[in-house]
Amino acid sequence: MLNTVTGVDRSSPVRRHIHIGDALVAINGHEIEDVLDYRFWSYESRLVLTIRRPDGSERTVRVRKGEGEDLGLDFEEYLMDRPWGCSNRCVFCFVDQLPKGMRKSLYFKDDDARLSFLTGSYITLTNLSEREFERICALRISPINVSVHATNPELRARLMGNPRAADVMTPLRRLAKAGIELNCQIVCCPGWNDGEELSRSMRELAELYPGVYSVSIVPVGLTKHREGLAELRPFDAASAAETIDRVEAFAAECLENRGSRIFWCSDELYLKAGRELPSDEYYEEYSQLENGVGLIRLLETEFADALEAVSPDAGTGESFTIATGVSAAPLLEKLLQTGHKKCAKIKGSVCAIVNDFFGHTIDVAGLVTGGDLIAQLRGKELGERVLIPAKMLRHGEGVFLDDVTLEEASAALGVPVVPIGSSGQELLNAMLSI
Numbered sequence: 001m002l003n004t005v006t007g008v009d010r011s012s013p014v015r016r017h018i019h020i021g022d023a024l025v026a027i028n029g030h031e032i033e034d035v036l037d038y039r040f041w042s043y044e045s046r047l048v049l050t051i052r053r054p055d056g057s058e059r060t061v062r063v064r065k066g067e068g069e070d071l072g073l074d075f076e077e078y079l080m081d082r083p084w085g086c087s088n089r090c091v092f093c094f095v096d097q098l099p100k101g102m103r104k105s106l107y108f109k110d111d112d113a114r115l116s117f118l119t120g121s122y123i124t125l126t127n128l129s130e131r132e133f134e135r136i137c138a139l140r141i142s143p144i145n146v147s148v149h150a151t152n153p154e155l156r157a158r159l160m161g162n163p164r165a166a167d168v169m170t171p172l173r174r175l176a177k178a179g180i181e182l183n184c185q186i187v188c189c190p191g192w193n194d195g196e197e198l199s200r201s202m203r204e205l206a207e208l209y210p211g212v213y214s215v216s217i218v219p220v221g222l223t224k225h226r227e228g229l230a231e232l233r234p235f236d237a238a239s240a241a242e243t244i245d246r247v248e249a250f251a252a253e254c255l256e257n258r259g260s261r262i263f264w265c266s267d268e269l270y271l272k273a274g275r276e277l278p279s280d281e282y283y284e285e286y287s288q289l290e291n292g293v294g295l296i297r298l299l300e301t302e303f304a305d306a307l308e309a310v311s312p313d314a315g316t317g318e319s320f321t322i323a324t325g326v327s328a329a330p331l332l333e334k335l336l337q338t339g340h341k342k343c344a345k346i347k348g349s350v351c352a353i354v355n356d357f358f359g360h361t362i363d364v365a366g367l368v369t370g371g372d373l374i375a376q377l378r379g380k381e382l383g384e385r386v387l388i389p390a391k392m393l394r395h396g397e398g399v400f401l402d403d404v405t406l407e408e409a410s411a412a413l414g415v416p417v418v419p420i421g422s423s424g425q426e427l428l429n430a431m432l433s434i
Contacts, residue, residue: 002077003032012072013065018051024073025058026050034081036114040139042071079114086111087127089161090149091230092187097223099357103403114141120290122147122185125172126165133171137178143213144175148184150193151204159193169204176211184215185291189232190239198243202250202263209258216291217247218266221367224359234361240273260284266292268364271327292364295422296331302424303335307342315345315432319383323373325365326352328389339431346431348387351377357402366391370404374412382415387430390419 004023008015018024024032027041028048041047047063063071086109090096095109115121122145128136136144146168150156153166175182186201188194193201198217205212219235226232235243244265251261261284270277280301283294322332329352339346353376355362357369366389377386386409393399398406398419409417420430 002075002079002081003038004076005073006076007074009072009074013069014049014061014063014071014073017061017063018049018073021054023052024049024075025052034114035075035079035118036135036139036141038071038073043068045069079112081114083108083110083115084112084127085109086124087162088124088165090187091159091161091192092189092220092222092232094221094223096229097221097225097358099223099225102401106401116145117141117143120145124160124165125168126160126162128171133174136175136180140179142179143181143183145183145185146172147187148172148201148205148215149186150197151201152197155193155197159189172205172208172212176208180211182208182212183287184212185288186215186217187220188217188235188243189220190235191233194239194243195246198246199250202247206250206254206258206262209254209260209262212262214260214287215263216266216288216293217243217263217269218291218293219268219272221364222359222361224361235269235272237273240269241275244269244273244275264288264293267294267296268292268327296328299422299424299427300331300335303338303427304424306425306428307339310343310428310432312343313345314343315434317345317347318385318433320348320385320387320431320433321377321380321382322348322350322387323353323368323377324350324389325368326354326363328365335427336431339428343432348383348431351380353377365389367401368392369402370400370409371402373400373417374404374409377413382413384415385433386410386413386415386417387420388417390421393419 005018005020007020008018024038026032030037030041032038032041045065045067049061049063050058051061052058095107098106110121111123111127116123124147148168149159151169156168157163157166172182184205186193186198188198205215219240220232222232222234247263247265251263254260254262264283267277277297280297283297286294286298289295289298322336324332329350333350336348336350353368353372354360355367356372358367406417418430420426
């Protein structure tokens with residue numbers, strides 16, 4: 001059973017009453033079908049748990065705890081259920097552009113509202129049953145992240161390869177009316193959903209503010225493994241600039257009329273257009289960081305603040321190489337030089353890793369593989385450490401997309417490969433080796 005307990009935290013308020021192998025059946029009479037039921041119904045301070053022992057017998061456990069305090073239980077599956085897969089065939093789907101032979105989990109396309117709430121992943125709303133809509137509204141599962149791409153029904157159905165995907169505005173209106181906060185994204189494909197179609201999507205989504213709280217516009221990512229797929233072209237400098245101008249102009253209207261810009265372009269579009277990123281204030285609450293919106297500006301701001309707080313003689317003097325994607329390399333070179341001017345003990349260099357694995361149109365750090373890292377750094381003077389963005393690795397693990405491990409990369413390069421977090425403080429600490 002997927003609601004079988006596989007671990008009990010030492011600090012759990014039920015550690016003396018629930019054991020590994022028990023199954024959580026209900027809380028206060030409410031059947032527990034998955035993690036959302038578990039999270040919602042376990043919030044109260046007084047609970048009556050229905051527990052099924054491995055022999056099939058049931059018993060009740062009464063619990064008193066702090067309101068909102070977690071029960072501290074681990075289950076066979078994180079969701080206490082199987083993840084819901086995607087039923088769409090999006091023309092730009094990155095999974096369809098993966099080469100063969102990668103680990104099996106990379107080919108699974110999730111479209112799960114529970115993961116959207118818990119981990120921030122994006123869903124399309126095309127596979128939600130009426131029961132799930134009702135539960136999201138009843139339990140106030142918020143925020144939910146939605147991949148919109150286009151509000152024009154005919155265009156959305158074509159983009160997503162699914163006639164059931166056509167009408168996105170009806171479910172969005174329903175969720176917004178129920179008080180669910182919606183963060184949306186538009187994967188923009190030149191010649192498909194840019195230009196006037198993008199303007200239409202922005203106008204219609206803006207009508208749902210503040211239900212639709214933020215919208216990111218991100219450029220389509222195209223690998224070299226697109227055999228048999230729809231013909232798409234990447235953004236160039238001119239098309240990126242046109243999209244930025246269109247979004248910024250409408251966002252300015254939204255700021256004046258609604259109090260928020262609502263719409264933001266990802267950093268990648270600014271880089272492709274050769275444009276300076278907007279100021280720190282422009283990004284308001286940085287609500288779309290996970291989509292690469294304002295990530296560079298925030299990093300630069302945090303780095304400057306952190307650098308101001310350290311003394312000129314800070315650091316160990318250990319030399320290093322920062323390895324990153326092609327798009328982020330100029331910024332990191334700039335920050336490195338800024339750091340060295342303040343702290344002479346910062347001694348390093350930046351190396352942009354060209355993406356041979358996925359193709360040279362992919363230039364973000366998060367898609368750099370261990371194989372490309374090793375091939376392009378081997379034999380170079382790297383200093384005493386190689387610093388990489390932690391997002392190059394599988395979340396919570398030391399493994400690159402191509403299953404090369406941190407240990408293997410370190411052994412191949414002869415120096416430790418050290419992942420660093422995404423904040424400016426973490427970057428400065430890594431440069432200073434503190």
